[in-house]
Amino acid sequence: MVSAGEAVAVAASPPPAPPDAEEAAALVRVQGGDTEPFDLLVRRYMRAAFTIAFRIVGHREDAEDVVQEAFLAALANIRTFDTSRRFGPWLYRIVVTRGLNFRKSRSRRRTESLEFAPPASDAPGPAREAERSDLRAEIAAALARLPERQRMVVQFFELDGFSGAEIAEMLGISPGTVRWYLHQARQTLRGMLAHLEESAG
Amino acid sequence: MNGPSHWSFDQDPPRDDTLARVLRAGDRSAGGAVDWEQLHAAIMRAAAASSGAGPVAAQRPWWDVLVQWRRFAAAASVAAMLAAGGLVWRGESGASDLDVGDAAPESVALARVVAAYPDDDVLTSLLQTARNDDLASWGAQ
Numbered sequence: 001m002v003s004a005g006e007a008v009a010v011a012a013s014p015p016p017a018p019p020d021a022e023e024a025a026a027l028v029r030v031q032g033g034d035t036e037p038f039d040l041l042v043r044r045y046m047r048a049a050f051t052i053a054f055r056i057v058g059h060r061e062d063a064e065d066v067v068q069e070a071f072l073a074a075l076a077n078i079r080t081f082d083t084s085r086r087f088g089p090w091l092y093r094i095v096v097t098r099g100l101n102f103r104k105s106r107s108r109r110r111t112e113s114l115e116f117a118p119p120a121s122d123a124p125g126p127a128r129e130a131e132r133s134d135l136r137a138e139i140a141a142a143l144a145r146l147p148e149r150q151r152m153v154v155q156f157f158e159l160d161g162f163s164g165a166e167i168a169e170m171l172g173i174s175p176g177t178v179r180w181y182l183h184q185a186r187q188t189l190r191g192m193l194a195h196l197e198e199s200a201g
Numbered sequence: 202m203n204g205p206s207h208w209s210f211d212q213d214p215p216r217d218d219t220l221a222r223v224l225r226a227g228d229r230s231a232g233g234a235v236d237w238e239q240l241h242a243a244i245m246r247a248a249a250a251s252s253g254a255g256p257v258a259a260q261r262p263w264w265d266v267l268v269q270w271r272r273f274a275a276a277a278s279v280a281a282m283l284a285a286g287g288l289v290w291r292g293e294s295g296a297s298d299l300d301v302g303d304a305a306p307e308s309v310a311l312a313r314v315v316a317a318y319p320d321d322d323v324l325t326s327l328l329q330t331a332r333n334d335d336l337a338s339w340g341a342q
Contacts, residue, residue: 033252035245035248035249035252038245038248039241039245042241042244042245042248043241046237046240046241046244047237050235050240060234060235064235064240064243067240067244068240068243068244068247071244071247071248072244072247072248072251075248075251075252076251132226135226135227136226136227136229138227139223139224139226139227139228140227143224143227154220154224155224155228157213157216158216158217158220158221158224159221159224159225159228163213164212164213174210175210175213176210176211177210179209179210179212179213179214180210182214183214186217186220189220189223189224190220193220193223196223196226197219197222197223
């Protein structure tokens with residue numbers, strides 16, 4: 001009998017989606033040494049790359065640094081890139097790797113966790129604010145109890161709208177494994193956060 | 202929060218809107234605080250700077266090229282040494298009656314090579330030069 005863990009390991013990955021004509025042309029030109037069309041790639045993928053980086057490093061400035069580094073690393077290695085594939089998933093993988101490395105190197109530094117950070121602008125009054133703060137803390141604590149990959153998977157899927165295949169490519173695992181992590185993360189979070197359903201509404 | 206609890210590795214499950222709403226309540230995305238134009242400009246500036254030092258073959262420094270060819274150079278050296286060794290060995294087997302006396306080892310090796318190729322004028326002249334050099338160095342002392 002095949003266990004769930006073994007089953008997800010052999011799950012087949014779908015074929016990667018090809019880039020659209022504009023992106024394919026830009027990639028070919030960038031591979032030829034022309035950095036001008038790189039602009040298109042930056043504009044197209046910068047925001048999603050930032051979202052991923054922010055999920056991992058938790059700070060805006062750090063996430064911006066990670067995104068910039070990831071784009072430069074992609075440019076430096078662009079000749080190794082298969083232009084029949086979309087640039088985004090490859091870039092996202094670099095962002096994840098760079099983000100995790102960045103976080104490791106930063107671990108010595110004391111940083112403020114964004115999940116527990118006070119809200120930025122709208123000031124609804126002390127009582128309401130305290131309530132929101134408690135809510136945030138509870139959700140952050142529930143997420144913190146998840147294993148790293150489960151946490152990333154559930155956030156990328158439920159909050160950022162990435163598909164299982166996209167997340168799989170980002171994290172270097174199979175789509176089946178992503179779905180398994182998602183399933184486990186959901187079970188855990190539903191158990192811990194069910195009582196917050198009304199508060200969150 | 203009663204979303205679907207089944208699991209399939211063949212296809213993504215539907216989004217759990219309730220869970221997403223709860224998570225969103227605790228989530229503070231920093232995207233709104235980002236100056237996208239500034240970030241874009243910073244990336245493009247860095248990209249232009251990095252490509253200026255960059256990977257275009259014509260702009261590569263000579264030591265990069267040297268490093269790239271080092272394996273071929275090492276292989277060529279080994280091949281040259283083997284070839285020279287083979288020539289010396291053939292010389293030894295073909296000129297066993299050569300009188301080496303007190304001659305310098307380089308001259309002996311060259312003489313053996315010449316013996317193996319007796320009709321090669323260039324080698325003969327080299328041998329002669331080597332002998333003259335030997336004599337000159339002795340005379341200088």
